[in-house]
Structure formats: C-alpha cells, structure tokens
Amino acid sequence: MAIKNAFYAQSGGVTAVINAxxxxxxxxxxxNSDKIGNIYAGRNGIIGALTxxxxxxxxxxxxxxxxxxxxxxxxxxxxxxxxxxxxxxRREYERLIEVFKAHDIGYFFYNGGGDSADTCLKVSxxxxxxxxxxxxxxxxxxxxxxxPITDCCPGFGSVAKYIAVSTREAxxxxxxxxxxxxxxxxxxxxxxHAGWIAAAGGLASSEDCEIPIIILFPEITFDKAKFLTxxxxxxxxxxxxxxxxxxxxxxxxxxxxxDQGLRDAFGHAQLGGVAPVVANIIKDGLGLKYHWGVxxxxxxxxxxxxSKTDVQQAYAMGKAAVEYAxxxxxxxxxxxxxxxxxxYRWEVGMAKLSDVANVEKMMPANYISExxxxxxxxCREYLAPLIEGEDYPPYKNGLPDYVRLKNMAVxxxxxxxxL
Amino acid sequence: MAIKNAFYAQSGGVTAVINAxxxxxxxxxxxNSDKIGNIYAGRNGIIGALTxxxxxxxxxxxxxxxxxxxxxxxxxxxxxxxxxxxxxxRREYERLIEVFKAHDIGYFFYNGGGDSADTCLKVSxxxxxxxxxxxxxxxxxxxxxxxPITDCCPGFGSVAKYIAVSTREAxxxxxxxxxxxxxxxxxxxxxxHAGWIAAAGGLASSEDCEIPIIILFPEITFDKAKFLTxxxxxxxxxxxxxxxxxxxxxxxxxxxxxDQGLRDAFGHAQLGGVAPVVANIIKDGLGLKYHWGVxxxxxxxxxxxxSKTDVQQAYAMGKAAVEYAxxxxxxxxxxxxxxxxxxYRWEVGMAKLSDVANVEKMMPANYISExxxxxxxxCREYLAPLIEGEDYPPYKNGLPDYVRLKNMAVxxxxxxxxL
Numbered sequence: 001m002a003i004k005n006a007f008y009a010q011s012g013g014v015t016a017v018i019n020a021x022x023x024x025x026x027x028x029x030x031x032n033s034d035k036i037g038n039i040y041a042g043r044n045g046i047i048g049a050l051t052x053x054x055x056x057x058x059x060x061x062x063x064x065x066x067x068x069x070x071x072x073x074x075x076x077x078x079x080x081x082x083x084x085x086x087x088x089x090r091r092e093y094e095r096l097i098e099v100f101k102a103h104d105i106g107y108f109f110y111n112g113g114g115d116s117a118d119t120c121l122k123v124s125x126x127x128x129x130x131x132x133x134x135x136x137x138x139x140x141x142x143x144x145x146x147x148p149i150t151d152c153c154p155g156f157g158s159v160a161k162y163i164a165v166s167t168r169e170a171x172x173x174x175x176x177x178x179x180x181x182x183x184x185x186x187x188x189x190x191x192x193h194a195g196w197i198a199a200a201g202g203l204a205s206s207e208d209c210e211i212p213i214i215i216l217f218p219e220i221t222f223d224k225a226k227f228l229t230x231x232x233x234x235x236x237x238x239x240x241x242x243x244x245x246x247x248x249x250x251x252x253x254x255x256x257x258x259d260q261g262l263r264d265a266f267g268h269a270q271l272g273g274v275a276p277v278v279a280n281i282i283k284d285g286l287g288l289k290y291h292w293g294v295x296x297x298x299x300x301x302x303x304x305x306x307s308k309t310d311v312q313q314a315y316a317m318g319k320a321a322v323e324y325a326x327x328x329x330x331x332x333x334x335x336x337x338x339x340x341x342x343x344y345r346w347e348v349g350m351a352k353l354s355d356v357a358n359v360e361k362m363m364p365a366n367y368i369s370e371x372x373x374x375x376x377x378x379c380r381e382y383l384a385p386l387i388e389g390e391d392y393p394p395y396k397n398g399l400p401d402y403v404r405l406k407n408m409a410v411x412x413x414x415x416x417x418x419l
Numbered sequence: 420m421a422i423k424n425a426f427y428a429q430s431g432g433v434t435a436v437i438n439a440x441x442x443x444x445x446x447x448x449x450x451n452s453d454k455i456g457n458i459y460a461g462r463n464g465i466i467g468a469l470t471x472x473x474x475x476x477x478x479x480x481x482x483x484x485x486x487x488x489x490x491x492x493x494x495x496x497x498x499x500x501x502x503x504x505x506x507x508x509r510r511e512y513e514r515l516i517e518v519f520k521a522h523d524i525g526y527f528f529y530n531g532g533g534d535s536a537d538t539c540l541k542v543s544x545x546x547x548x549x550x551x552x553x554x555x556x557x558x559x560x561x562x563x564x565x566x567p568i569t570d571c572c573p574g575f576g577s578v579a580k581y582i583a584v585s586t587r588e589a590x591x592x593x594x595x596x597x598x599x600x601x602x603x604x605x606x607x608x609x610x611x612h613a614g615w616i617a618a619a620g621g622l623a624s625s626e627d628c629e630i631p632i633i634i635l636f637p638e639i640t641f642d643k644a645k646f647l648t649x650x651x652x653x654x655x656x657x658x659x660x661x662x663x664x665x666x667x668x669x670x671x672x673x674x675x676x677x678d679q680g681l682r683d684a685f686g687h688a689q690l691g692g693v694a695p696v697v698a699n700i701i702k703d704g705l706g707l708k709y710h711w712g713v714x715x716x717x718x719x720x721x722x723x724x725x726s727k728t729d730v731q732q733a734y735a736m737g738k739a740a741v742e743y744a745x746x747x748x749x750x751x752x753x754x755x756x757x758x759x760x761x762x763y764r765w766e767v768g769m770a771k772l773s774d775v776a777n778v779e780k781m782m783p784a785n786y787i788s789e790x791x792x793x794x795x796x797x798c799r800e801y802l803a804p805l806i807e808g809e810d811y812p813p814y815k816n817g818l819p820d821y822v823r824l825k826n827m828a829v830x831x832x833x834x835x836x837x838l
Contacts, residue, residue: 014595016588044598072588074595081599164818169435169491169720172821176433176493179463180500185716206816209823273695275713293715294694297604301588304724307817387817397625398726398806399583402591404628 003035004106006325007049008057009042010074010141011081011112011119015155016162016303017314018141019075021111023068024318025139026057030065035326040103040410045079046110046119050092051417052099054410067403069315070393072303075405081419083119086129095417096123097132102413107135107325111318113142113153117333118357124331137321138333138353141314143300145196148359149351150335152386154317155300157310160200161387162302163189163244166295167204171211171242174291178240184231184282185242186292188275190299192248194362195219197299201244202375203383212241213374216278218248219363220372222257228285230373235288245278304400308389313346320348344385422454423525425744426468427476428461429493429560430500430531430538434574435581435722436733437560438487438494440530443737444558445476445484454745459522459829464498465529465538469511470836471518473829486822488734489812491722494824500838502538505548514836515542516551521832526554526744530737532561532572536752537776543750556740557752557772560733562719564615567778568770569754571805573736574719576729579619580806581721582608582663585714586623590630590661593710597659603650603701604661605711607694609718611667614638614782616718620663621794622802631660632793635697637667638782639791641676647704649792654707664697723819727808732765739767763804 008025010018022041029036041055042048048055055076057065068075086093099105110120117138124136140147145156167187174185191197195217205211212234216222234241249257258274275292282290313336320334333356337349367379375383393400427444429437441460448455460474461467467474474495476484487494505512518524529539536557543555559566564575586606593604610616614636624630631653635641653660668676677693694711701709732755739753752775756768786798794802812819 010595014592047598071591073591077598078595079599080596161817165723166717166721168818168821169722170716172490172492173433173716173720176429176497177499179466179496180498187717203818206818208815209818209821273711273713276692291715292692292713293717294692294711294713295717296710296712297589297592298585298606298712298714298717301592302585303588304584384816389817390811390814392809392811395809396627397803398580398808399587399622399625399628402587402628 003037005037005104006039006107006109007042007100007105008039008109009045009048009111010076010078011045011110011116012078013143013300014074014078015141015143015300016072016158016306017154017311018111019068019071019073020311020314021139021141021154021318022075023065024315025109025322026065028319028322032322032326036107036322037104040105041076043407044077045081046083047079047081047419049099050095050419052412052414054103055407056410059408060405064403064405069311070303071402072301076407082115083122085122093126093130097126097130098414100132100134103410106133109137109139109321111139111141113144114147114358114360117147117353121331121353121357124353135325135330137325137329138356139317139321140333140335143190143197144194146194146360148356148361151338151346152336154310154314156196157307157313157386158302159190159197159299160203160383161307162299162305163197163200163295164203164387165305167201167213167242167244168209168211170293171204171213174240174242181289182291183235183240183288184290186275186279186290187242187244188247188273188294189244191218191246193218193360195246196363198244198246199363199367199375199379200383203380203387212238214241214243215373215375216243216245216249217368217372218246218250219368222249222251224281228281231282232286243278245274247274249274303393306391307387308391309386311391316348324350341381341385344388422456424456424523425458425526425528426461426519426524427458427528428464428467428530429495429497430464430529430535431497432562432719433493433497434560434562434719435491435577435725436573436730437530438490438492439730439733440558440560440573440737441494442484442487443734444528444741447738447741451741451745455526455741456523459524460495462826463496464500465502466498466500466838468518469514469838471831471833473522474826475829478827479824483822483824488730489722490821491720495826501534502541504541512545512549516545516549517833519551519553522829525552528556528558528740530558530560532563533566533777533779536566536772540750540772540776543772546749554744554749556744556748557775558736558740559752559754562609562616563613565613565779567775567780570757570765571755573729573733575615576726576732576805577721578609578616578718579622579802580726581718581724582616582619582714583622583806584724586620586632586661586663587628587630589712590623590632593659593661600708601710602654602659602707603709605694605698605709606661606663607666607692607713608663610637610665612637612779614665617663617665618782618786618794618798619802622799622806631657633660633662634792634794635662635664635668636787636791637665637669638787641668641670643700647700649790650701651705662697664693666693668693722812725810726806727810728805730810735767743769760800760804763807
C-alpha cells in the first residue's frame, strides 16, 4: 500500500479540548509513519483545503504537538462554512480533489459537530461520485453534546464542568450576600436547541452540598408566573437561589426570551442576552436584588478547569480516527461507548456517518424534573462521570502556558480558487 | 492578663480568599489559647454583633477551619451595613458594648474594604468614647484593590488571575473563529471606580503570547471614534481582538456607558451591562461579528483558579491581626509590604486605621498607556506577582470540595435589638 498524506481540519465553534483531538491524530499518525505520510492541517478549517492553504504539521516539534493536549481553541483556525451537496456545488468538490491530488492526500479527518459530520459524509462519497479514492473520518466535537450514537461529545464535558464549578462558586457567593443584598444570581449559558449545558448547572448541587438552583431549559416553554413562584419559594426557604438559564429559552409566543425588542434612548435596536431579561423579571415580579453573568466564550475556552475525562476522550477520538483510517474504514466516526456508570467505564466504538449526519440528539424527557426546573437522578447519573477528574495545564508566570504552533504553509502547487 | 474572647466578622462583597483570612484568624487564635479565648463570628457580619447572633467557631473541627483556606465566599455570611458615627447613632455602639460585655469580648476583628475600615476605626475608639476596653483590628479584603498603604488587597490577586486567564482563553477562541465568524470578544469586569481589575486583563498578553487587547478603564472617558479606530486597527493587523471593559466606564456626558436608557417593546426600562453596549457600538460602527461575556460574581468567587500569592497573603493578614491584638495593638490593619518585584518578596506590615479609613487608592496615571487602552510596563511589574502560583482546592466527584461550617449559634443572653 502506497503511503498517503492526510488532511485534518477543525470546524465550527471551538472547544477546550478540540486540540487534544488534533494531538491524538498527529501523534497517532507519527507513530504510524510507515502507513500515513504527512498530516496537512487546513488553515481555518475546510477553507484551507479549498484555497490550498495547508499547514505542514511536520514542522512542529513533538513537544508542541503534545502541548496541544492542554491548549484550548483551534490551533489551526476553524471556520463556519458548510459544503453544499455535490449536485449543488460540484465545483467545490472538484477543487477538493484537485488539492488532494496535488498533495497526495488519501485521508480526510474532519473534527466538528453535526454540520461537519454532514460535510465529512459528502467528502467520504467522493470515491463513488467523482472517482477519487479518499477515506473520510469524522472526529466528534461539540459543546452542544447533540451528536447521535456517541454517548457524549468531546468538548461538552469540560463546558459542563466549568458551568457546574462556576454555579457552585457563584451560589456560595450569593448565599453570603443574601442577608442584606443580592438574593438571586442568574447565569446565562450556551445551548440554543438543547439544554445539555444548562443541565450541567444542576450538578453544582449535590447530596453533600445542597444548593437551590433553578434551570431554565430551551426544551421547556418559559412560564413567568411559575418561575417567580419557584424563585420566591427558594428565597423564602434558603434565603437565596441561583438560576442557570440557557440562551435558547423561549416564551409562550415562540420567540427567544432574549429577544425583547430592546431599544436605546434613540430608538436603536439593542442586542442583549437572556440573563438580564430574567434578572429584570425577578426584580419586577419579586423586588429581589440580583446579579447576573453571561459565560459566553469563557465556558467553552476554559481549559484551565477542563474535565480530565473529556480530555482523554477527545484525545482518544483523534487517535481512533487514524487507526480506523489505517484499517481501511471510510465514512465513519469514532464514538464514546459507555460501558457502566459506576465505576464509569467507556470504550471507543464506531458509527457510520450516514447514521450521524443531520441527526440531532436532544435531552431525553426523563432528564428534566417534573416541574421543568431541574435535573432528574437519571440525568445526574449520565452527567456526573463526564466532569470527573482535573487535568490542569502547565502555568508560567501565573498564566496557563498554552502553545501556539508555527503553522508553516505548505508550498502551493495550484492556481487560486475563489470561495 | 485575663483571657478575652474575640469577635470576627466578614463585611461587604465577598471574595475567593476572605475565608483564608478567617482561617488565619481562627488558627492563630487556637494556637494562642492561653491569650485569646473563643472566636465568635458574626452571622452576616456586623449585623450578627448587633443582633447578638454569634457563631461559636469552637464547634468547628480543625479540618473544617483548615478547609476555609480553599473555600470561596463568606463562610459566616457577610452584609452591606455601615455603622454611622457615635454621634449619629450612639444606640448601636452601646448595643455593641452590651454584646461584647455579655460575651466577654475584648478583640474585634473586622474583615472588609474601605467602608469596613471606617467602621472598625469607630469601634476601635469605643474605649475612648464610651469607656469599654476593646482592641479593634481591621483585616484588609477587597477585589477592588483600593485600600491605601497596603501594596495590594487580599481578594484582588485572585480576581486578577481569573480575568487574565479568562481573557487569554477567550482570545484564543476568538482567534480561531475570526476567519469566517466572530472577530471581537468583549468581556465586562468589575471595578466601578478604579480600573485595577480591568488592568489585569492586560496580563493575558505577554511577551511569549502576544494578544491584541483593548482595555476600557473607568479612569478614561470613553471616546467612541478613538475606540473604533483602535478595534479596526487590531482586527486588520491580527484578524481579531479582545476588549476588557470595566463596568464603571463613563461617556463624555459623565454617565455610565451601561446606562443607555434601554426600553423593552412595552417601554419598560431594562438594566443591561456595559459589554452588550460596547458590542453594539462595534457592530454599528464596524459591522464586525462579536461575542460578549459578563463575568460578574464568577470572577470574585473563582477559588478554583485562585492566585497562590493571594491565598497566602489573605491567610497571613488574618494571622497577623491576631498577633497584633495579642501584642496589644488597637486601631490598626496588617498590610502587605512589597520588598522587591523580582524575585517577588513581601512582608507583613502595619497601618493605622486613621490613615486607612475613607482613603481610596486609585490606579497611578503611569499604569495606563499613552493611548488610554492598555497597561504600561510599570503596571505589569506591579500586577504580575499578584497572580503568581496556583493553589487548587481538593475535588470530589469532579467538583471543588468546599466546606460548609456548622455555624452553631452562641446562646443569647440579651434582649432583642431592632436594627
């Protein structure tokens, strides 16, 4: 078998551990240099392939690649760019083949979420549709935890840990202040369609550390009266409470709760988050003092408090992708298969991309408590192992010592290509 | 000398390390049980003294007190309650004396910021004004870093570390996304009067990890045109940039930039933060995609990423307060005296409360760069040691194992008191 080079790209929103998957790919390929040649990374994802803007990862030292394991974000740059179908945009697929041919690329590793799985599936079919032999393997990554078949998605466990830790810490804070000041803390978290991340806020409360937490899920229509009754109840019982609100929460009118038609003094539309909206509802309805925060990028970039389980799984997915490629697989995705909850055991499995693409995994209904404001024991059992373990990055001068790669460009061989 | 009991209370906004000061007080007192009796903590700060709601810390195990060192927030509850002067509210001081007498309290340890220093000063003068012998020692604490004489304030170093780490992480994220998506990340941080916390965002960029960061200080009047020019310049040069904005930034009209007179669709006033305002200015002025976050309580409660220097100093301040009391001092505050920058060395000093109360330490003008958007080398030299070192809490099931005390009430001996 002739040794072929590989293409690797990061796609969509980045995470605290997507670079750990990159490390898994590159280190596994280096350990199999008799079977896989160079790994060329796409600068800014698939755009790098289309524009022949390839990064030569062989220029990076073993230390630098190893440091990817503890570095958040996308070391080669990511992009939000979805390939259309071959029928709709044959030109892009022909360009990909041109680039693959020019650089002797026989393996396509695509590291992303649902949209990327779809793109990867399309690339995996090039052999059949356009006659170019390529093996395309998708590597799962998404903080939204919404890929099917795999038990969880690398990136989610670390966001979950960040939200659980932050909710616990902020709850301790508001509990201290509640006697004369702030009684409610509202934290806005990611998750436009599914409440996986919001659910993680529920882990902040545990048997040995009970905290009154109200979760507002995107799955549950916001009911103002019911919500205010719950807040009032908790504040009367505990003196304070915390609210974890998903950015995707909608009102009875079907609109996002964050979309309040805000105008400034000049009548200009203003974009706000949902946390201040919820805080205002609490102020107007109950007259309670509040504070609110919006975690935004902090939650998915927080490698400093990453879940060790998540880091290990992200790395394992990258490594497995290479092993599957060497074994001759195409159009598949490595998965995390849960074997048991306690002790938590998981193995690497495999899914067909045709079963993954365009399928969104929602929260099971039995993960949300009866009143719609909390998580059930089943949900806790599912989530708990995913935030297990700490995996601190090295520090230098009080700051995490994250790596920046050289990202040297591979010499171009083709003409320019307009996106 | 007869052994007297001590009163300890936490005041104002809590921090990641104020409980480390509490541990310093209680452990030092326990080590000097031949000189100091019980430590009674005020439940919810000074309110606990006024209402005779005292917590018997002798009921807590050595392990629990030791765990305070790694637990954020105020373990005994804090409050926002400022004593008036003896002339204005003699009744409150007479009540304090009544409570002190009833529980044989001869030492008053007050752990807080500027307002608390003023309260502590007033209590320290009770001996003279009302004839009750008490030694009052103030223990510095404030994330705002605005107490005079002491080189820095316990609580600030950990917030600074959190903001520096978070800004670095979010900047890595936006750099990954910038090619096709988000180009600017805006992070709102605390600091209504002084830009110390915002300045810490500047540490995210270092010689070996350059990041384009724009800081909006409360000390500098917001200049929209100049700001947009700076953002535009950075995005053209680096492809992205991060903005760290202090909640206290004001416009040329003298109003807070966050105060935009926002109205919802029904004309109701809405409270927003300054981060979305700045983000909207970027969108309107430059048409760039942005994300924004508001750290709020997360920043001051983030014990999981506390500065080791800060934890050590917080503990040392509590311990020194007890030693000063035993040595017969009254109306003083232990201070952190910087001996050298590199290597960083500091010693415990002492300030008179009359020199501390009602004095606010602002950022020196030479800490802000010429263009008003960054920190100078002098500022960096000052800040860098304060975020040095990690001091992780223990974890259990993936979450920090923070302690909750029993907080058993001391039996009351007096009649009720109306606040």
